[in-house]
Amino acid sequence: MVGGGPGAMIGVAHRHAMWLDNQYVLAAGIFGRDPASSAAFAQSLGVDRVYYDHRDMAKQEANREDGVDVVAVVTPNDTHFEIAKAFLEAGISVVCEKPLTNDSSTAAELVAIAETNDAILAVPHIYSAYAMVRQAARMVRDGELGRIRFVAAEHASGWASAPIDQWRMDPDIGGVASAVGDVGTHAFHLLRYITGLEATRVSAELSTLVPGRPVFDNATMRLTLSNGAPATVWATMAATGHEHGLRIRVFGDDASLEWRHEDPQHLLIRNPAGGTTILAQGMASLSDDAARVTRVGLGHPEGFLEAFANFYSDLADMLRGNPGRELSIPTGTDGLIGVQFVEAAIASHTDDAAWVALP
Amino acid sequence: MVGGGPGAMIGVAHRHAMWLDNQYVLAAGIFGRDPASSAAFAQSLGVDRVYYDHRDMAKQEANREDGVDVVAVVTPNDTHFEIAKAFLEAGISVVCEKPLTNDSSTAAELVAIAETNDAILAVPHIYSAYAMVRQAARMVRDGELGRIRFVAAEHASGWASAPIDQWRMDPDIGGVASAVGDVGTHAFHLLRYITGLEATRVSAELSTLVPGRPVFDNATMRLTLSNGAPATVWATMAATGHEHGLRIRVFGDDASLEWRHEDPQHLLIRNPAGGTTILAQGMASLSDDAARVTRVGLGHPEGFLEAFANFYSDLADMLRGNPGRELSIPTGTDGLIGVQFVEAAIASHTDDAAWVALP
Amino acid sequence: MVGGGPGAMIGVAHRHAMWLDNQYVLAAGIFGRDPASSAAFAQSLGVDRVYYDHRDMAKQEANREDGVDVVAVVTPNDTHFEIAKAFLEAGISVVCEKPLTNDSSTAAELVAIAETNDAILAVPHIYSAYAMVRQAARMVRDGELGRIRFVAAEHASGWASAPIDQWRMDPDIGGVASAVGDVGTHAFHLLRYITGLEATRVSAELSTLVPGRPVFDNATMRLTLSNGAPATVWATMAATGHEHGLRIRVFGDDASLEWRHEDPQHLLIRNPAGGTTILAQGMASLSDDAARVTRVGLGHPEGFLEAFANFYSDLADMLRGNPGRELSIPTGTDGLIGVQFVEAAIASHTDDAAWVALP
Amino acid sequence: MVGGGPGAMIGVAHRHAMWLDNQYVLAAGIFGRDPASSAAFAQSLGVDRVYYDHRDMAKQEANREDGVDVVAVVTPNDTHFEIAKAFLEAGISVVCEKPLTNDSSTAAELVAIAETNDAILAVPHIYSAYAMVRQAARMVRDGELGRIRFVAAEHASGWASAPIDQWRMDPDIGGVASAVGDVGTHAFHLLRYITGLEATRVSAELSTLVPGRPVFDNATMRLTLSNGAPATVWATMAATGHEHGLRIRVFGDDASLEWRHEDPQHLLIRNPAGGTTILAQGMASLSDDAARVTRVGLGHPEGFLEAFANFYSDLADMLRGNPGRELSIPTGTDGLIGVQFVEAAIASHTDDAAWVALP
Numbered sequence A, B, C, D: 001m002v003g004g005g006p007g008a009m010i011g012v013a014h015r016h017a018m019w020l021d022n023q024y025v026l027a028a029g030i031f032g033r034d035p036a037s038s039a040a041f042a043q044s045l046g047v048d049r050v051y052y053d054h055r056d057m058a059k060q061e062a063n064r065e066d067g068v069d070v071v072a073v074v075t076p077n078d079t080h081f082e083i084a085k086a087f088l089e090a091g092i093s094v095v096c097e098k099p100l101t102n103d104s105s106t107a108a109e110l111v112a113i114a115e116t117n118d119a120i121l122a123v124p125h126i127y128s129a130y131a132m133v134r135q136a137a138r139m140v141r142d143g144e145l146g147r148i149r150f151v152a153a154e155h156a157s158g159w160a161s162a163p164i165d166q167w168r169m170d171p172d173i174g175g176v177a178s179a180v181g182d183v184g185t186h187a188f189h190l191l192r193y194i195t196g197l198e199a200t201r202v203s204a205e206l207s208t209l210v211p212g213r214p215v216f217d218n219a220t221m222r223l224t225l226s227n228g229a230p231a232t233v234w235a236t237m238a239a240t241g242h243e244h245g246l247r248i249r250v251f252g253d254d255a256s257l258e259w260r261h262e263d264p265q266h267l268l269i270r271n272p273a274g275g276t277t278i279l280a281q282g283m284a285s286l287s288d289d290a291a292r293v294t295r296v297g298l299g300h301p302e303g304f305l306e307a308f309a310n311f312y313s314d315l316a317d318m319l320r321g322n323p324g325r326e327l328s329i330p331t332g333t334d335g336l337i338g339v340q341f342v343e344a345a346i347a348s349h350t351d352d353a354a355w356v357a358l359p
Helices: A009-020 A035-045 A054-063 A077-089 A104-116 A131-141 A178-195 A304-319 A332-350 B009-020 B035-045 B054-063 B077-089 B104-116 B131-141 B178-195 B304-319 B332-350 C009-020 C035-045 C054-063 C077-089 C104-116 C131-141 C178-195 C304-319 C332-350 D009-020 D035-045 D054-063 D077-089 D104-116 D131-141 D178-195 D304-319 D332-350
Strands: A070-074 A093-096 A148-156 A199-207 A218-225 A230-236 A246-252 A256-260 A266-270 A276-280 B070-074 B093-096 B148-156 B199-207 B218-225 B230-236 B246-252 B256-260 B266-270 B276-280 C070-074 C093-096 C148-156 C199-207 C218-225 C230-236 C246-252 C256-260 C266-270 C276-280 D070-074 D093-096 D148-156 D199-207 D218-225 D230-236 D246-252 D256-260 D266-270 D276-280
Touching: A009 A070, A009 A304, A009 D009, A054 A070, A054 A077, A070 A077, A077 A093, A077 A104, A093 A104, A093 A304, A104 A332, A131 A178, A131 A246, A131 A256, A131 A266, A148 A178, A148 A218, A178 A199, A178 A218, A178 A230, A178 A246, A178 A332, A199 A332, A199 B199, A218 A332, A218 B230, A230 B218, A230 B230, A304 D304, B009 B070, B009 B304, B009 C009, B054 B070, B054 B077, B070 B077, B077 B093, B077 B104, B093 B104, B093 B304, B104 B332, B131 B178, B131 B246, B131 B256, B131 B266, B148 B178, B148 B218, B178 B199, B178 B218, B178 B230, B178 B246, B178 B332, B199 B332, B218 B332, B304 C304, C009 C070, C009 C304, C054 C070, C054 C077, C070 C077, C077 C093, C077 C104, C093 C104, C093 C304, C104 C332, C131 C178, C131 C246, C131 C256, C131 C266, C148 C178, C148 C218, C178 C199, C178 C218, C178 C230, C178 C246, C178 C332, C199 C332, C199 D199, C218 C332, C218 D230, C230 D218, C230 D230, D009 D070, D009 D304, D054 D070, D054 D077, D070 D077, D077 D093, D077 D104, D093 D104, D093 D304, D104 D332, D131 D178, D131 D246, D131 D256, D131 D266, D148 D178, D148 D218, D178 D199, D178 D218, D178 D230, D178 D246, D178 D332, D199 D332, D218 D332
Parallel strands: A070 A093, A148 A230, B070 B093, B148 B230, C070 C093, C148 C230, D070 D093, D148 D230
Antiparallel strands: A148 A246, A199 A218, A218 A230, A246 A256, A256 A266, A266 A276, A276 C276, B148 B246, B199 B218, B218 B230, B246 B256, B256 B266, B266 B276, B276 D276, C148 C246, C199 C218, C218 C230, C246 C256, C256 C266, C266 C276, D148 D246, D199 D218, D218 D230, D246 D256, D256 D266, D266 D276
């Protein structure tokens, strides 16, 4: 692991996720820029091998017989590229936090480097690893909703409703389109994952809800999907009073579905007559895709860390060389598409919310 | 009443709303274009005076000592203007269904005629008459949410998710921007009513979700509000599986609120710390504006007809010459603003969703 | 109407319910014990004929050609018997608030008097008149739940969570088993109405949750139903923070259902696999019993007053001599069974919650 | 670990819970009665030391320097006593599934043995380890609800709504009062944990909802709490269509609270005025007791396995000799009280639901 030192919540999540299914051992890492603090933190975690430079770590771990199979990069956005590049070039697989990088050319470069070096590059849009999101994606692919006619996705979090001092609010580190990169890419990936559709163009209005904030903390986006259907994505970190606020509604000709992160073990299916059916994780009638990532069963809620562990569990399968599944985890290409989405959103905003084509 | 013959749901709603508080007697009307059917229906309702032409009705009722005080116009959209005009010119107040007319010049004309003739012109955006919507509007005006930073309104109904043959789907009668006129104006008025803000510009993408339908049944709109805050309005009749789907979320610097038509007797207030408080109609701590339109009290849900009756009750106060309240019912000016909104949405759509200024 | 003077909420509800469907005219009444206040109140309601004594009113109205068809008795519990008796003996139908009387012998007497005089005696357990309760009762009767195995009903209101000075808290007027008589009888009737089963025995523990209160404001009851299934009924007015708190869950071998008064336009059906289906009032697939008492349709919530109006609408049908329906309104016999239930609960409580047979 | 072989869900839960926080290594075990299957399963888990007899395991592990600190006993109920006894006598701490044993004398014996041997005996009523349950318990202890006046607890699961063949349905193995022992003890412990009150007497009606089942799968119980307040506990595994169905409502003079296992990261607080406040896990304003067992924070739902891991994390603290906390995990004494509760429920049922004193 690179990053995720004391106080970094995302590192906490990665570690619990690795441990939960007992498939990973945290063997080496760099836990922040301060060597002493990093070493002390590593010790508290029982991590033996501490490094101070990611190039050094990549080189040494690549040379060890018991070197790490994969490294999690959980540093601020502007450092993703250099760090991920070092490990991928050394043939070490990488889990890199989103946005993959701050521009699409470097993101594309990472994808290419991974391929060249036969390494896996995975991006933890972990919401797609929830059992009921897998169920949703399966139902759409099985045609249970009919043709998709509209999608409304939102990641409207309240975590930064008030002024806050953090690297995510520094445009040079987190990017100026913070709401799009930080949370919008999650909603966008969720939309792509469940519907199996791509976006062909985007119109975005970026705004700053918290006065004085130097980044855009709110974005309302329209998409045209690859089947021609319209869609909306709303992303913000300034939705006063919201918890995580990730929610998606997919409308088909024959039914619609709704999934909310505040109640992740349920999936709502609405039929044209107006009735709603609530499916619960663990029901025997669910798809294999959902059952495969359910641990205890009906009535035993699984949450964020289980979804994160599903991501790592699927990754473990891939690291072991198992053939991929149709519904698996996001890779570098998904990360690249996410970065392209951020760029297009900025381009649209700059042009008064005009439509901008996605690659 | 003009319109609202056999099978017309909106007429049913108006009548129950008039009766509920025992403040109105339905004395005269034209219940459809077929004289025999209209007369039979009038008899079934206990209505004594049946007419066959609205001009005739306006003239005769204006001349009677016991003539009607107000007439409800619940006919298809394209006839609103002529009918409302006839009554207003005769000095008879009018409740005219929305959209007020199919273009803003005729809408403005109606407003002017009403004023000239000292008649009331009211538009039944009745959602603003729910007790908890009044409470929401009061809380915003009292500053309990702080500065409004974002609003997300939607009227995403499922009533026309499948192909349907009805005048509302005829562009010549209901207007081509059906989703905007029929449901979008409700969401838009609700936004204006609760926030007390106007919209200065709109960007709209109209689309047709049900293949082959000759009108737009879906609209995603962005607004800029008069305080500079961004907002979104989503309007559709083709949200598969939805009930009424009217919902609004208002985000302020200090708190946010949410109201949903599926649970109208509650109002959710969220504070920046992440806690949610559910206010229930009938609580002693609510504002006078909410208490005034509550009949039985806490634990006794009031629904659509009670809200509609609140509209008629406020109108009765106005007809009796009582001075207006800050939070009362929508008038012709609100109807005109709604028609302008529809026109601007169409203009924006025609220009590839460009921003269009509102008057 | 007898009772329901200024400030009496139950009178308010009865009146709106009569007016809503325009089938009743409030023609005569006694609105409280003070003649002047009663007369003034009658005038404010537009009621022409005011009386000061119920015997006088019964006699005079019975002699008028345009005398009232039915009188609503909404006075405190201890006066129900004498008042209802006077009208029934005069051949005037009676709607009498529950509990019908304070003991079963007088309740039985009222039932007999009504029959002898060919008058209708109806008891407004109006929760059974909600569309979705009718739907529930229909589904049970149609066997969609299979054999009923357990029922959990509760009317756990918060209206008297704090000390309060009211006739309902006077054991001589409202009865000592206030929680059973006031709210428990509603839950009990709802159970009988939906399941179509009777109770054969009851075990009750009565308690006083608000210190110093001279009546029992809490009751936990066990029932054995006529098919042998166990059931529970919890009744209280001291459930701190609750709104109305009326809720029923019926478990069958093949499915279960849940209905809550806080969300009355929906009905939850749960299947053995763990899925929940939410049925909404107005859906085209609902039974005739539900459709018959739905006014506007899907997405337009109906509440307490509409249910109350359904009661009066069914009563109007009966007054017109229409043949009864399987699912209609509670009559004197239901009221008598309710009083027997209260008596048995008290007897059980007195015997340390021992089982007591119901007649 | 003893028990928890292939297919045993409870073993799965224990293992994930141990792993999640990386504080436990699963080092030794007996995974079922078949040696070959047990050995193969151990290997799949990476467990080095496999035994075939619990006495042998206890002896050998006690003698090893790197012997296990604690053993989880997750076998059928009738074997708990012998197995737990063997480890405790060897000075090895034990996590023993509930009900601790099938009678209170053996349960008391285990408690005594644990004390004598300075070993920890813990019972995984893990619902008390949810962050929001800890929050609830803290709020009650801090007096935020005022005097507790009533409690309604239920564990009404649907897992055995249909006939099922399993040791839990064998009265000789799981006990005849299956609903009380299996799920009722969870609801009962939750009630004790949150309120801090004991029960002084119980009245129980046991029944069999699924025809032909040889155990009682349904129990309605009344309790009198140590402060004199009444309470109810409903326990069943045959609540058709329910998920886990664990839910508790605690009513105080000043407020009430509600927690449901289907939405475990929220806690509802209701005030006497009728307003409801929803507290969410991760809010900064929550108590230390809740914050201490929260991993990622607001908006990141934690579920059953996290609660289970909280149990193991608290246990790890105790194994390290850290002083106890007021709100920690259930021990042998709690297990003993649970067994006494089961015995009293059976005694009451046998005596026609008469009141039976609890020790």
